[in-house]
Amino acid sequence: MVRPHVISQRELRVRYSSFYDVRIPRENIISLRYLKESHDPLKVKAFRGETWLSHDxxxxxxxxxxxxxxxxxTRPLGKTETVRVLKFTADDPKAAVEAYERLAFS
Known part of the structure; x- marks a missing residue:
């Protein structure tokens, strides 16, 4: 089963299989932007400060x-973290940003 991220007029949902489903109301989002980054798996932690890195x-x-x-x-095993920045992957990130911006004015 595939559970893709979802962008709507009400929220951004960042999902990965059955491991997590994070819902963020649009009014809480300052920006959604394209930024390609690679994170060293030996140095990175899933949660660093108030930044969450999706490892999907x-x-x-x-x-x-x-x-x-x-x-x-909520992390996959039930522990919770407080985050202000989410970094994640989409198959077509530029289209995701365009959809986010287009839906803001609908």
Whole structure:
């Protein structure tokens, strides 16, 4: 089963299989932008400060969502973290940003 990320007029959902489903209300998002980064798997931790790195694509991310207010994210084994920045991967990050911007004015 595939559970892709979802962008709507109400929220951004960052999902990965059954491991996590993070819902962020649009009014809490300052920006969603394309930024391709590789994160060294030996040095990176899934949560660093208030930044969450989604590891669904071998430590590469290409989207960054910056939030107005921190949110609580539940990790796969139940522990929670407070984050203000989410870094994750989309198959077509530029199209995701365009959809996010287009839906903001709908």
């Amino acid at each position: 694509n071998y430590y590469d991310t290409n989207l960054v969502a910056e939030l107005r207010e921190p949110i609580t994210v």
